[in-house]
Amino acid sequence: MSSLSEMGLRLSKNALFNVFIGRSTKLLGRPFKVITTLNEVAEKLADKKSTDNKFQQLFKTALTLVRMVKNYINGSYREVSTSTIVTGLAVLLYVLSPIDLIPDFIPVIGFLDDLSLISWFAGKFQDEIVRYKEWEKTSQGTATSASDAKATPDLIAMPALGDTSQPSVAELGHS
Template identity: 65%
Template sequence: MSTLAQRGLRISKNAIFNLFLNRAAKLLGKPFKVLTVLNETADKLADENSKDNKFKQLFAVALTVVRMVRSYINGDYRQIPTSTVVSGLAVLLYVLSPIDLVPDFIPVVGFLDDLSLVSWFVGKFNGEIIRFRDWEMQTAHLTASNPAQGDPSLPVVAELGHS
């Protein structure tokens, strides 16, 4: 039996995922649309009520990917290769899409391929995720010492004039 990361690697090499990579690359220049995708993906991940510790960890990391792409789009965090952001956004688009290798309406199995792809992304880009989380903690510390900068835990709202 293969691991989630191995399944995710197979999905990442699939032609269907390549479509999501292309879509993500095109969306990257449209911040308002990316933020909409990020919010929808975060909502979808937050609705999952799995009690399994492994899955909870994957959900937490997937939400970190949402925040990482959001911070990149907002211009707050640029210490990451654009190709990593495109891959992360493609993973999020795949998770959000009801039409993928295993449709989400199939109980349990439909969401397992999404988790597999997230697991692959985490394995491949773990260093980037750790650096982003470190940056988040430093930013939160700076914001706490300077309240005028706002609360980083609040959702980011795109300004209509910037999309």
């Protein structure tokens, strides 16, 4: 059997994943929708009851990816290429989708393709993930990082009305 990252590489070249790349590209122009999607992914990942340590790292990587895309969308982190964000968002859309190569409703193996795609992303974009984690440690992202241990859906809370510390949706290119 091949490794998870090898399976993820095959998935990344699959026509079905290209559909998610297209959706991800279109979604980037709609920051509010991206945040809503990221909340759904975080909630899906938080529902995991497995305590198997070999998968915990992949879940943490997926949650790091959720935070990285969120910080890119809100403008606080831009030290990443747009193609990485598009690919990362496509991976998250794939994870969120119940319709993929191995349907999620199949116990245990239903998430194998999701985990393999996350593993592939983590390997391919490891340098960018490491840079993001370093940025997170040294910036205001540290507060978000502390909630990573809980993996709660409110990980990606929307700013309160009147909060000027983050750019508004219109400022991010959505009107």
